[in-house]
Amino acid sequence: MPLEQGTLRVATWNINSVRLRQGLLATLVHDLDPDVLCLQETKCPDELFPEAAAEALGYAHRAVRGMKGYNGVAILSRLPFRVRHDDPDWCGRGDCRHLGVDLALPDGGTLELHDFYVPAGGDVADRDANPKFAHKLDFLAEITAWQAARGAARRAMLVGDLNIAPLDCDVWSHTQLLDVVSHTPVEVAALSAWQQAGAWVDAVRHFVPPPEKLYTWWSYRAKDWAASDRGRRLDHVWVSGDLAGALRRHVVHRPARSWERGSDHVPVLVELAL
Incomplete structure (x- = not known):
């Protein structure tokens, strides 16, 4: 088993309905073989989550936090963990956008792991005109304040659909998307403040430094997503500074965008040597 070789593979995927796409979980596991799989936008109440498929x-170790038709996160693991029940309910909405666990590692230590699904923010990048955008900014502000109060992250990992493409090379056209939700300056600044508050390291950009283009999401609206290649990097993996030296490999699994009835996001995997 990979864990016996001292590695840990963690994958994140916005599955866009776990019941609709549960059959694709087997394809993902075949291709990437993650030890831990973090899902977002499961759109499934807890009692209807496909536990048998995951098993x-x-x-064998699973935690789900879902609701009917919207949002939802889940963590599937080969390693045991303890759910972090005391982490905040962001904006007091109970809308199933975050799940944290303390993962038990073979060396006897633990890894603090957070799975986030940040609000998309709607279509209008104006706090006053668009309540969804205001919620997104408030969500990010609360997390940043919480992170700042905790200080720099230690032996920790944060993954998920953060719904922001922060760098110019994280979008197909920086100039054309400056006013488009997910790449506006106010969102980029908010994500940067969160990252800096925890001294988080962008694990994927560790392997693929700027200015190389890199995307994890392509709209369903494109007739030929691969030909147009108008993507954005919305899905992220961050590690605490003390784990930066343990980064060994990454995969942005672009072929998944062409899976039959696939999500508009692709899985992202990072491997650590622990």
Whole structure:
């Protein structure tokens, strides 16, 4: 098993309905073989989550936080963990956008792991005109304040659909998307403040430094997503500074965008040597 070799593979994927796409979980596991799989936008109440499918794929340890039709996060793991029940309910909405666990590692230590699904923010980048955009900014502000109060992250990992493409090279056209929700300056500044508050390291950009283009999401609206390649990097993996030296490998699994009835996001995996 990979864990016996001292590695840990963590993948994140906005699955865009876990019941609709549960069959693709087997394809993901075949291709990437993650030890821990973090899902977002599961759109599924807890009692209807496909537990049997996850169990059959070897994920004996699971935590789900879902609701009917919207949002939802889940963590599937080969390693035992403890759910962090005391983490905040962001904006007091109970809308199933965050799940934290303390993962038990083979060396006897733990890894603090957070799975986030940040609000998309709607279509209008104006706090006053668009309540969804205001919620997104408030959500980010609360997390940043919480992170600042805790200080720099230690032996920790944060993954998920953060719904922001922060760098110019994280979008197909920086100039054309400056006013488009997910790449506006106010969102980029908010994400940067969160990252800096925890001294988080952008694990994927560790392997693929700017100015190389890199995307994890392509709109369903494109007739030929691969030909147009108008993507954005919305899905992220961050590690605490003390784990930066343990980064070994990453995969942005672009072929997943062409899976039959696939999500508009692709899985992202990072491997650590622990």
